[in-house]
Amino acid sequence: MTRTRQGDTGQTGSTSCGSLASLPLIADASARHQEHQRHPHRLHGANGAALTNHDPLVDAVGTLRDNNESPTAAIFSPRTGRALAKLKDTTNQPLSVPSYLDGVPRYETNQVPNNLTQGSSSLASDVFVGDWRQLYVGVRTQLQITVLGERYADTGQVGILAGFRGDVAVARPKAFHVTSGVL
Incomplete structure (x- = not known):
């Protein structure tokens, strides 16, 4: 599946993604850069930083609440989840949330x-906190599936081509917070 996103500057970028679930989360490089120029929520350090406490999550939730929004979930990579689970206090006990x-x-x-x-750093990740009810996924065409029998007939295989057109829109931008640079 290929996703295209147009930023405020009119530039369009395209990237391959594995599923519809990733569409709202990951922007192409140029759109991501433009978004962070408008809303820079970076961990300390220009090159990102490893998590040492829960402060980035607390700050993200607090930012939404400051804007009269109610966060419904935080989404991050399994590596980030593992790093949060490994946090320890000064006595080497697991740090409570x-x-x-x-x-x-x-x-x-x-x-x-x-x-x-x-x-x-090219090992950074993002943490998304938001009121996900404010993220709309629009469907322009239904999922179309075509069987490509002729293409693979000589090998006894069948190909499947699937296509979908849709878009993602944020109803209230202040209902979302992205922390970038998580190592």
Whole structure:
């Protein structure tokens, strides 16, 4: 599946994605750069940073609440989830999740990459916190599936071509927060 996103500058980029679930999360490089120029929520350091506490999640949830929004979930990569689970206090005990994050489910998905560029690092990831009810997925055409029997007839195989046209729109931009540069 190929996804195209047009940014505010009129530039269009295209990237391949594995599923419809990743469409709202990952923007192509130029659109991602443009978005972060408008809303820079980076971890300390130009090259990103490893998580040392839950502060980035608390700050993301707090930013939404400051804007009168109610976060419904945080989404991040399994590597980020593992890093959060490994956090320890000064006595080497697991760091408990602050009660401020109660009621905000946290989901891991491999649709959030761990190979984004942040400064000189190419191992960065993002954390998405938002009121996901404010993200609309529009369907322009139904899923179309075509069997390509002739193409593979000489080998006894069948090919399948699937196509879908849709778009994603954010109803209220302040209902979302992206923290980038998570190593």
